[in-house]
Amino acid sequence: xxxxxxxxxxxGISAAISLKQAGFNPTIYERHQSISxxxxxxxxxxxxxxxLETLGVLQKIEMFGGKITxxxxxxxxxxxxxxxxxxxxxxxxxxxxxxxxxRDLMLxxxxxxxxxxISIRYAHQVTAIASQPSGFKTQITFDNGMxxxxxxxxxxxxxxxxxxxxxxxxxxxxxxxxxxxxxxxxRGSQPLFDQMQVLDFWGCGxxxxxxxxxxxxxxxxxxxxxxxxxxxxxxPELFKxxxxxxxxxxxxxxxxxxxxxxxTSINKIYVHDHDPISTWYKTNVVLLGDAAHAPLPTxxxxxxxxxxxxxxxxxCLKASPNxxxxxxxxxxxxxxxxxxxxxxxxxxxxxxIFNPNEAYCxxxxxxxxxxDYNAVAQGMAKGWASGLPIGDVSNRVS
Numbered sequence: 398x399x400x401x402x403x404x405x406x407x408x409g410i411s412a413a414i415s416l417k418q419a420g421f422n423p424t425i426y427e428r429h430q431s432i433s434x435x436x437x438x439x440x441x442x443x444x445x446x447x448x449l450e451t452l453g454v455l456q457k458i459e460m461f462g463g464k465i466t467x468x469x470x471x472x473x474x475x476x477x478x479x480x481x482x483x484x485x486x487x488x489x490x491x492x493x494x495x496x497x498x499x500r501d502l503m504l505x506x507x508x509x510x511x512x513x514x515i516s517i518r519y520a521h522q523v524t525a526i527a528s529q530p531s532g533f534k535t536q537i538t539f540d541n542g543m544x545x546x547x548x549x550x551x552x553x554x555x556x557x558x559x560x561x562x563x564x565x566x567x568x569x570x571x572x573x574x575x576x577x578x579x580x581x582x583x584r585g586s587q588p589l590f591d592q593m594q595v596l597d598f599w600g601c602g603x604x605x606x607x608x609x610x611x612x613x614x615x616x617x618x619x620x621x622x623x624x625x626x627x628x629x630x631x632x633p634e635l636f637k638x639x640x641x642x643x644x645x646x647x648x649x650x651x652x653x654x655x656x657x658x659x660x661t662s663i664n665k666i667y668v669h670d671h672d673p674i675s676t677w678y679k680t681n682v683v684l685l686g687d688a689a690h691a692p693l694p695t696x697x698x699x700x701x702x703x704x705x706x707x708x709x710x711x712x713c714l715k716a717s718p719n720x721x722x723x724x725x726x727x728x729x730x731x732x733x734x735x736x737x738x739x740x741x742x743x744x745x746x747x748x749x750i751f752n753p754n755e756a757y758c759x760x761x762x763x764x765x766x767x768x769d770y771n772a773v774a775q776g777m778a779k780g781w782a783s784g785l786p787i788g789d790v791s792n793r794v795s
Contacts, residue, residue, distance in 0.1 A: 400422060401424055403426055403553060404688070409551070412706075415452060418451075423515060427521060433503070438582065439502065462501075465594070467480050467482055471597070473600035479765050490787055550682040552565070552683070553703075564679060572670055572672060577667055579639065583617060584614045587613065590611075595607070602621065602753035603620065605619045606620075620668075620751065637655060640655045670743070671740075676729060677725070685707065685710060687703065690740060691740075695747040696740070698739050701781070713731075735784060
């Protein structure tokens, strides 16, 4: 089967590896000139680690990543608001959790694709996807004039501009969720972190999160509520000053990270997601990752859910290689409810974190301090493990 994968990000390249290992013939078409480094880093929670292990890359992720031990929450003044023991989450799911820079994960996946002789064709921007007058195949036209009619098309082009999503749903317009993120990668010369714990600071309408990779490096995100996108500055040379204006009096090590992160390592994201859709396929085109279900970063599951898509889509195509409509329907039915729930969970948390009302934020912080984080770990494990052959059922809530 000739398979075209549109998009060479984490979801697209992982899908190519998984399908190649299953005996299919995928080719990746990526609009950028080279590997995209959009984003700073990700936490590969156990559900993602399960998929990455099947792709044959876990050993290298262990080499380049950091093993997360806890997620600790604080107020903007440094008051502890609760901590989740990640080792308990890992125990319930029977797999570890690793933080890793997105660039490193992309290099690892690209190297694995090269080992499998998967073709990645860069600088191929899709200009049109069109059904043919007769027959099942769909035609893809690229900006260089190239035209292809593959047996199967996987749309993995992300949330902001997916021609495949436009073809399947008739609309690929993302939804702005009224906050922005400045993201960065810190690489220090001296140790800054004595523990491998995610640090999450909550203000009123603001947030700063830090994810260490090792004692000298981390990726981070500073977020702030904005009501709309008018009058927002886009000049990179202003990003540090904006961050300082928002977070200069917040606890250590936030200002250190801002000051010592290279300007070229800071980006500004206008955070969008997509409303859930019921059908992820049309004729021989199917969606994967953010093109199908783009959650907010507050869900912590964007890349992880794309990797789950990869595993499930491969299983469905292996089971029904001669009936891709049936395979698509099975994949769609397996994934739709879980991803829709994750989108809504991410939105609920974002509305709570970026609420600008002072009284609301005080009450929110009190609730966080009173939360049973052992029960939270069990609930997260149950939800994230659902649909995958992982997890110790005896350790999960019923």
